[in-house]
Amino acid sequence: MEKSVILAGFGGQGVILAGKVLAQAGMDHGLEVTWFPSYGPEMRGGTANCTVVLSDEPVASPLADDPTALIAMNPPSLDKFESTVARGGTIVLNSSLIERPVMRADVKVVPIPMNEMAAKVGSDLVINMVALGAYIKATGITPLATVKTAMAQMLEKDGKGKFVPMNEQALEEGYNAV
Amino acid sequence: MRDKILIAGNDAIAEAGIRAGCRSYFGYPITPQNELLEYMSAHMPKAGGVFVQAESEIGAINMCYGASAAGARTMTSSSGPGMSLKLEGISYLAGSDLPCVIVNVARGGPGLGNIAPGQGDYFQATKGGGHGDYRMIVLAPATIPEATELTMLAFDLADKYRTPVLVLVDGVLGQMMEPVEFRDPVDPATLPPKPWALTGAQGRPPNIVTSFFLDPQELSELNLKRQDRYRRIVTQEVRYEEFETGDATIVIAAYGTVARIARTTVKLARNEGIKLGLLRPITLWPFPYAPLRALSNRVKVILTVEMSAGQMLEDVRLAVAERAETPFYGEMGGIVPTPRGILMEVKKYASYDAEDDQGF
Incomplete structure (x- = not known):
């Protein structure tokens, strides 16, 4: 079993952090993992992405030319990566910002109104956890509890422990929306 | 632990x-x-x-x-x-x-x-x-x-x-x-x-x-x-790793990031019946000339893959001399080769296998 996911969105939507949380959760779940960011001169408002590979054997390539899933948080991300997703793969997309339909008929599409759901939880900043919650439910790759723990540890390490409850709620919202 | x-x-x-x-x-x-x-x-x-x-x-x-x-x-x-x-x-x-x-x-x-x-x-x-x-x-x-x-x-x-x-x-x-x-x-x-x-x-x-x-x-x-x-x-102090080279007819020579990507290529190729292996130098100096020389006596093609115009390729060719074909695939400018991109290059030489089967 090897799963690879590209998380892509505007800089500031938190795809880099969401990828790290997923990688940490995968590792805590007993999987081999790699996390690779696009590390160009990106900034808030630009585009950012990262690739997470989760496998039951040591990961060879940390890059995927046909990822088994795509989390597209904005229109350019869907345009850029839609064609790369493996047949039978999953596209979790942010229907708050992406208006066009997915052209591929051979992938599972999971539209989530991420901005509205994040706003409901209390802040646009947790949109990445809404997306991640939806992705793990749609793919069953790791349990929700493991992702919550990984997220909490990561935020606490960065001195952002007070944001853990809101991010937990966002994970649950995304998870329950699938 | x-x-x-x-x-x-x-x-x-x-x-x-x-x-x-x-x-x-x-x-x-x-x-x-x-x-x-x-x-x-x-x-x-x-x-x-x-x-x-x-x-x-x-x-x-x-x-x-x-x-x-x-x-x-x-x-x-x-x-x-x-x-x-x-x-x-x-x-x-x-x-x-x-x-x-x-x-x-x-x-x-x-x-x-x-x-x-x-x-x-x-x-x-x-x-x-x-x-x-x-x-x-x-x-x-x-x-x-x-x-x-x-x-x-x-x-x-x-x-x-x-x-x-x-x-x-x-x-x-x-x-x-x-x-x-x-x-x-x-x-x-x-x-x-x-x-x-x-x-x-x-x-x-x-x-x-x-x-x-x-x-x-x-x-x-x-x-x-x-x-x-x-x-x-x-x-x-020569250090290197061989992966699936035992029965290989084509071997990729690559180091670092490209080598780990090529490892995925080896799995993809083997799924398609191509006998592909990988030799990965771990020490670039001292370079593993001897294992490459040994491989070149029994494989047809040693394909060097690098994120360069072909630099380690010169050491591979020193080791192999004329005993095997030594083609090259490289990307520059910050482009990272992908597993399938490397596989496409490998397939250019996979016909060497087929020729063998037909008695060429």
């Missing part, structure tokens, strides 16, 4: 340096190496060591010279343009027989290039770069756990052979995260003594550390002794 932690390559290499007993680090910022420097700035003082952000890469490598001459395990790191600036200092370290660990998190070049991953520094790393008849051990990990092992090994080799050792990675390995179980730290107090070091000459004649010898006879003899040491390294 040791803790397994998810850590980025740059951070992991820095941590491995501290665990190897290194207590002096001198560096200067450059992407995609910055996190290594940043990690050192946070953790070296906690370990009781010295961290200096030098005024330039030239300053940093010469601070290493000073620390090494005083007997300390010392380390610096950089990328692309910064590595070019360090070359004079590396030649001086080699000429003074001083151990030092240097890390190059390589990027796209030449010139200012860009900050994306690259392997265009192979010639610089393995064929001198700096002036004079010196060699430098070059270690090229393909995973982050291996990067930590090889960084710790680099310090041992540097001390053992009294030579600078380069750990060569690229932007992918510097930036990506992977789980690592670190080896236990080395206590610097338990390291073997360095009787040649400048430690104050209490109760012994003074030591001299220099690369300056006006007398041709004296400089010649020193060079000959150094070449003997290099021959010992060539005999004893």
Whole structure:
């Protein structure tokens, strides 16, 4: 079993952090993992992405030319990566910002109104956890509890422990929306 | 059981340096190496060591010279343009027989290039770069756990052979995260003594550390002794890995990031019935000529894949001579080859198999 996911969105939507949380959760779940960011001169408002590979054997390539899933948080991300997703793969997309339909008929599409759901939880900043919650439910790759723990540890390490409850709620919202 | 932690390559290499007993680090910022420097700035003082952000890469490598001459395990790191600036200092370290660990998190070049991953520094790393008849051990990990092992090994080799050792990675390995179980730290107090070091000459004649010898006879003899040491390294320190080469008819030669990507290509090719293998040099100097030569006697094609215009390719061709085809596939400018991209190249030569079956 090897799963690879590209998380892509505007800089500031938190795809880099969401990828790290997923990688940490995968590792805590007993999987081999790699996390690779696009590390160009990106900034808030630009585009950012990262690739997470989760496998039951040591990961060879940390890059995927046909990822088994795509989390597209904005229109350019869907345009850029839609064609790369493996047949039978999953596209979790942010229907708050992406208006066009997915052209591929051979992938599972999971539209989530991420901005509205994040706003409901209390802040646009947790949109990445809404997306991640939806992705793990749609793919069953790791349990929700493991992702919550990984997220909490990561935020606490960065001195952002007070944001853990809101991010937990966002994970649950995304998870329950699938 | 040791803790397994998810850590980025740059951070992991820095941590491995501290665990190897290194207590002096001198560096200067450059992407995609910055996190290594940043990690050192946070953790070296906690370990009781010295961290200096030098005024330039030239300053940093010469601070290493000073620390090494005083007997300390010392380390610096950089990328692309910064590595070019360090070359004079590396030649001086080699000429003074001083151990030092240097890390190059390589990027796209030449010139200012860009900050994306690259392997265009192979010639610089393995064929001198700096002036004079010196060699430098070059270690090229393909995973982050291996990067930590090889960084710790680099310090041992540097001390053992009294030579600078380069750990060569690229932007992918510097930036990506992977789980690592670190080896236990080395206590610097338990390291073997360095009787040649400048430690104050209490109760012994003074030591001299220099690369300056006006007398041709004296400089010649020193060079000959150094070449003997290099021959010992060539005999004893070659490291490489073979993957699925047993029945292979085509073998990819690749190192570092490209080698781990090619590993996926090997699996994809085997699923399609192509007998593909991989030979991965772990030491780029000393280069694994002998295993490549052995392979070339029984495979038809050795395809070199690099993020360069074909630099390691020259060493592969030296090893293989005319015994097998030696095509090349490379990407430059920060483009990273993908598993399927490499597979498409492999398929150009897979017909060599079919020809065989038809009795050609």
